[in-house]
Amino acid sequence: MRTTTHGGPRFALGRALKQPLLNAVARLPDSVQRAMFMPPIRRIFIRVPVLRAVYSGCLRRHPIDLHYGTDTSGLVDSNALQRDARLAEQLRPYMGSQPTIIRRALDTLGDISGYTFMDIGCGKGRPMIVASEYPFALALGYDISADLVRTANANAVVMARRFPQRPPIRALHANVADLRVPSGNVVVFLFNPFGPELMASLLEKLEAGLTSGTIQHLFIVYDNPVCSEVFDGSRQLQRWFAGVFPYDHDEVGFGPEDHENVVVWQSVRGARPAAFAERNSRITTKDRLSTSFEG
Numbered sequence: 001m002r003t004t005t006h007g008g009p010r011f012a013l014g015r016a017l018k019q020p021l022l023n024a025v026a027r028l029p030d031s032v033q034r035a036m037f038m039p040p041i042r043r044i045f046i047r048v049p050v051l052r053a054v055y056s057g058c059l060r061r062h063p064i065d066l067h068y069g070t071d072t073s074g075l076v077d078s079n080a081l082q083r084d085a086r087l088a089e090q091l092r093p094y095m096g097s098q099p100t101i102i103r104r105a106l107d108t109l110g111d112i113s114g115y116t117f118m119d120i121g122c123g124k125g126r127p128m129i130v131a132s133e134y135p136f137a138l139a140l141g142y143d144i145s146a147d148l149v150r151t152a153n154a155n156a157v158v159m160a161r162r163f164p165q166r167p168p169i170r171a172l173h174a175n176v177a178d179l180r181v182p183s184g185n186v187v188v189f190l191f192n193p194f195g196p197e198l199m200a201s202l203l204e205k206l207e208a209g210l211t212s213g214t215i216q217h218l219f220i221v222y223d224n225p226v227c228s229e230v231f232d233g234s235r236q237l238q239r240w241f242a243g244v245f246p247y248d249h250d251e252v253g254f255g256p257e258d259h260e261n262v263v264v265w266q267s268v269r270g271a272r273p274a275a276f277a278e279r280n281s282r283i284t285t286k287d288r289l290s291t292s293f294e295g
Helices: 009-026 030-036 039-045 049-056 063-068 085-090 099-107 126-131 146-162 196-212 228-232
Strands: 116-120 138-143 169-173 184-191 215-223 237-246 259-267 282-287 290-294
Touching (some): 063 126, 063 146, 099 126, 099 215, 099 259, 116 126, 126 169, 138 146, 146 169, 215 228, 215 237, 228 259, 259 290
Parallel strands (some): 116 184, 184 215
Antiparallel strands (some): 282 290
């Protein structure tokens, strides 16, 4: 995962080596990858700066991919997502969120029959695959990387063949400025895809949809809500839920943590009665990749 660092030859060399290394590790047999995560080996290798990204857990083939035959695993650096350096600085690396976190977050919403699920920064489409388990009308994703969108749509074909009765999955290549907001009831999903500037642009799009009546009711599900203040500052949104979800036992070791923080907002328009007492917990942003809750 990418963090803010200073430049220089040593940093440039590390950046040049990191992505090829990640790609090489991702192609290793699963048995070799499991060996690399054995505690004695992990304790040694994680001390080597260029190897630390290997231990994000995202490089291992995730159980959901083993189960469905899809490809949602891996870690893609933000500079590989976008050639424009200024825009890349706003992006976060691609990594798949944990299915358990997505399910538990969606379960807080109640009846979402007929809603459109909209994943912003969808990457390879893992949240859309999980969303297809629910009675959405459509699982729709947007991503700035054409390569990741192609993979997401290939995964959609796999899922459609295996589960033709499930809601359709479709990924589109677009940046925030090009997003088309669906009509009706919408659930937006975010897994810390980008920084506050782009998040504010997204909010502007969603608020315009609410003001015009295009969107009747809106939920925003934000996994790892680093830019939560953007949505907390909107007069058209109110908190629905805030909490910490643990990874499922089988997911531990396939992500950087063993839990994730999630906040959900709903629109004032069409608002449902508040259901969660601790929805207004204060969020502290530790860095551009992580958050914590206070009381």
